[in-house]
Amino acid sequence: MTFADPIATDLEQSRTRILEVAERHFRRIGYHKTSVADIAAELGMSRANIYRFFPSRTAINSSVCGLVVKEVAEIVLAIAQTDAPASKKLADLLTAIHRQSTRRLVEDRPMHQLLVAAMDGSWATINAHNEDILAILKALVREGLRTGEFKVQDADEAARGIITAFLPFFHPVLVEQRVQEGEAIAACVHAQIRFIMTALGTSDRALPEGISA
Amino acid sequence: MTFADPIATDLEQSRTRILEVAERHFRRIGYHKTSVADIAAELGMSRANIYRFFPSRTAINSSVCGLVVKEVAEIVLAIAQTDAPASKKLADLLTAIHRQSTRRLVEDRPMHQLLVAAMDGSWATINAHNEDILAILKALVREGLRTGEFKVQDADEAARGIITAFLPFFHPVLVEQRVQEGEAIAACVHAQIRFIMTALGTSDRALPEGISA
Structure with a gap:
């Protein structure tokens, strides 16, 4: 039987509170205008104290x-864990990634800006996230190989190919440029998913509903 | 028989001279630091005179x-017009587009910055250029369909799929991020070209040399 370390738990709670306040400030005035002093003031802490946690x-x-x-x-992950065919899950998953990205741009601009900076600065958390998504895709491609939906020689290379081919629809800078240009994005997203499905050897008849031409 | 319009020719020469001076200034101090006054001064013109041409x-x-x-x-265009098989021309053409983009970033930074702004602002010349490249790709896909190298249903959609799937290797912002991260780009470029070839239905044995795994 193990007990939670009370000091570790306190540390974790303090970190969480700092991040909650930071997130609120970022949303209100933008991450680049938020100072550590702002965050410390709201928490009734000194700046030095914040630096103990970050x-x-x-x-x-x-x-x-x-x-x-x-x-x-x-x-x-929730999409990847459903019982749907691998090709449908792949289409749904890519569509969801794209939607989150455009939704953030339109409805949550400060967080969009934060992600622009994160991609530009190659921050640890965004790199870890990209690796997580890649791992889910690799598993999904292998699943599609087992069910005979996909036909590729190298599942890992195919997963990287998918994410690279779809990058224009979720990279914050590119999504912003696409939205600015007022492109008919939904049609482009479907077309690119069809292109990706072809690269995976999915036959036309097996294309998920809404994706087929 | 037609004669060149001397006024039109004069106008064209003036435009060319202005652009030559602008390009030189952009390379030396950056496009955002170059003023119309700088360009006018070097040409011994007034600013108002520059605005007659632009x-x-x-x-x-x-x-x-x-x-x-x-x-x-x-x-x-030169690659597209050679007698090589369509699949080889496609691989060479994408590799060349990628190379130009990284070369510019490394050796011609001011022009790289200009292209970053052009993509961001959706300038007329960059949009026209993207349309030109897309037109060349469409013709190349149709050529590959005729020779039996490619198997796709819709050549135009396939051409758009190719350029979108390869965007991460030539969009100035993405190329800069990739180079910063020190990725083994050449291997990634080859892998992505293989992925694209699979989407085009090119058999593994037909992959151009240097691209096959």
Whole structure:
């Protein structure tokens, strides 16, 4: 039997409170305008105390970014764990990743800006998130190989191919450019998923509903 | 028999001279630090005179950008016009587009920055360039369909799929992020070209040399 370490739990609670306040400030005034002093003031702490929990301002930014992308990872994982055919799950999962990205741009601009910075600065949490998504995709491709839906030689390479081919529909900078240009994005997303399905050797008749031309 | 319109020719020469000076300034101090006054001074012109040839500062930026991407379009067209098999031309053409993009980032940073702005602002010359490249790709996919190298239902959709799937390897912002992360880009480029070839129904044995796994 193990007991939770009370000191570790206190540390975790303090970190969580700091991140909650940081996230609220980021949403209100933007991450680049939020200072560690702002966060400390709201928590009735000294700045030095904040630095006991986060080594740097960048660490706070990166951790808030981790919270934002965790939401996407949870949606993606939930789709991957359903009983649907692998090809349908892949189509749904890519559509969901795209939707989260455009939704953030339109409805949650400050967090969109945070993700732009995260991708640009290659922050630890965004890299970890990308690896998580890639791992889910690799497992999904292997699942599709077992069920005979996909026909590829190298599942890992195919998973990387999928995510790269779909990057224009979820990378924050590219999504912003696409939305600015007022492209008919939904049709483009479907077409790109069809392209990806062809690369996976999915026959036309096996394409999920809504994706077939 | 037609004669060149001397007034039109004069106008064209003046435009060319203005763009040459602008390009030189952009390379030396960056496009955002170059003022219309700088360009006018070097040409011994008034600013008002510059505006006779270009309606705005943005029009000058966009035209210089047009010169930069023209170079890429010429390389791509030259590859598309050789007698090689369509699959080899496609692989060579994508590799060349990627190479130009990384070369610019490393050796010609001011023009890289100009292209970042062009993509972000959706400037007329970059949009026209993207349409040109897409047209070349569409023709190449149709060529591959005729020779039996490619098997796709819709050549135009396939061409758009190719360019979207390869965007991470030539979009200036994404190329910069990739280079920063120090990824083994050449291997990634080859893998992505293989993924694209699979989507086009190219059999493994037909993959161009250097691209096969």
